[in-house]
Amino acid sequence: MSKVLDPAIRSYFFGKGYTDLRAVIVDTWRRNLASAQNELTAMRGLWPRSWTGKGLALVRAAAATSVLVFGTAFFLVASALHVTILMTFFLLVYLGFTLVYLTERAYLAWKGFFPVCPDCHSKNPLAEYFCPKCGSVHRQLIPSSYGILYRTCKCGQKLPATFFLHRGQLPAACPDCKRMLGDLIEVRKIFVPVFGGPAVGKSSFLLTVLRELKEHWAPKRGFAVTFPDSGVDSEIHRAWQGLAKGLPPAKTVTNLPRAINAQVDRSGQEGRLLYLYDPAGEAFSETEGLQLHKYQDYLSGLVFLIDPFAVPEVRDIYADRLAKVESALKPSQLPAEDAFARVLIGMEEHFGLQKGGRLKVPLAVVITKIDAFGLEQRLGEPAVQARLRSSPTPEDPEAVRNQLVRDQLVRWGLSDIVHQLETRCPKVGYFACTSLGRMPDGTAQPFEGRGVLEPLLWILETSDAMFRAERRKQAA
Amino acid sequence: MSKGRGFFGWLMFWILSGQLGCIGTAIALVVLACIVYIAAQIAYQVGRVLLIIGLLFGAGITMRNYALALYHNIKPEKVTP
DSSP: OOOOOOSBOOOGGGTHHHHHHHHHHHHHHHHHHHHHHHHHHHHHHHTTSOHHHHHHHHHHHHHHHHHHHHHHHHHHHHHHHHHHHHHHHHHHHHHHHHHHHHHHHHHHHHHTBOOBOTTTOOBOSSOEEEOTTTOOEETTOSSBTTBSSEEEBTTSOEEEOSGGGTGGGSOEEOTTTOOEEOSOTTSEEEEEEEEOOTTSSHHHHHHHHHHHIIIIIHHHHTOEEEOSSHHHHHHHHHHHHHHHTTOOOOOSOSSSOSEEEEEEEOTTSOOEEEEEEOOOTTOOOHHHHHHHHTTGGGBOOEEEEEOGGGSHHHHHHTHHHHHHHHHHHOOOSSOHHHHHHHHHHHHHHHSOOOTTOOOSSOEEEEEOOTTGGGHHHHHSHHHHHHHHHHOSSOOOHHHHHHHHHHHHHHHTTOHHHHHHHHHHOSOEEEEEOBSSSSOOOSOOOOOOOBSOHHHHHHHHHHHOHHHHHHHHHHHO | OOTTTHHHHHHHHHHHHTTTHHHHHHHHHHHHHHHHHHHHHHHHHHHHHHHHHHHHHHHHHHHHHHHHHHHHHOOOOOOOO
16 A cells, blocks of 8 residues: 555564565475485485385485475475465455545545644645654654554564554654644544734734634533643733733744644544635745645635725724824725735736636625624624514614624625625625724723624634534433 | 295295106196285285375375464454554
């Protein structure tokens, strides 16, 4: 199955069996010749003696002939039998490991489990595993000629060769960048990039989403959210502490990595590795594209953030008040249409999206900064609740929120982008949120986001069975 | 049947001496032929038995050789702890 030579002991029937067979043939032949020689020498010694000696010489001569003739025939038959046994086991082992390998690949593909490096984001069918005893690298730890279910390292350590026997618990590294991977190598990966123009509030959104997920959503459902990268964990906690003290997160260019891996798991249940990616607001450079390209196979959904104060109509509406809060509000300079056009171009160039083709994953369109100028009362949860109360018939809150936000975008003159969104994406959800909960005013009052988790949960519930089941459980 | 002549010697002597007469000679010749036949049969059978013993012995040696070759050459690969 692979020509990679691992530091393991190959199955007897794939290597040493044939060396042994050759050695047995050579050794048998050598021994037979020596025995025949012995018998002939003995015969020559016995023949000139008495009749008894002649009789015994006859016996030895017959023995020598038998060793040569019968011995040759016997060892040919025995070798043929030996080869047959070797080949039978060879085929059985080959069939065995091929079946286990194919079953494992099918299962992993069905479950969407594959190793992804949290550092270089490369997706590989297999990580490089290390022997826990001697540290040797096993680059192809799969059911193979080294073993169907287990293999033996050269040091004698038995290693599981398949996912079904918890191979993922072995220490492993990324085959590309050699970074050590965590213990969630073989779990489903969920990749959600968060797009938007510069200063649209992506960093604040990501930080608040992660805090909501870890501190509110997960504990209520018995999940634990952790950040496998130790450096990231401390950076995120530092940023959260800043938010709690009323310090807004700096622009994307901070120590916080652009890709944040969050491990979501619950005991006794398969975990998920959530990749939230924050591409630079300045959109796609070549490097950015290459980075994104690696996620192509496990994209679960997109979040597209719209800064309402980058919309000319909104700026006109609030022109008189906007100037006073411009520095705190930091409106994005890139219009939403341009930001979305860049997203599409990036998706076409680097994500396998065909020109004019439709995205296969859900897209959450999120209006940010709704804490400003009372937008929350018109677009946020209060507006949804008001609409539900006033409706004569029971309505789905999600549908109401979608309608509210969509209508508002159209009223703001963004009907073109709405049309484009709905043409290119089969599943579009409309949301409104405030990542900080208030405008930064220099006070130490903590920032508390509202409505930030809903877009992510909607994507997760749309694309992943575990989150969907969780939602159904909560609804029941 | 004194030492040096033996039974065959005496028999040949009696036949060749012409003292047995026609019938006696004929009987002696028949007896000689029977003895020769029996002796040849015994030699043949003994030889055959010896040959078979030799062949079986050789076959035993062959199988011992094969068993020893298997014993000395078929071993699992060594690990280096």
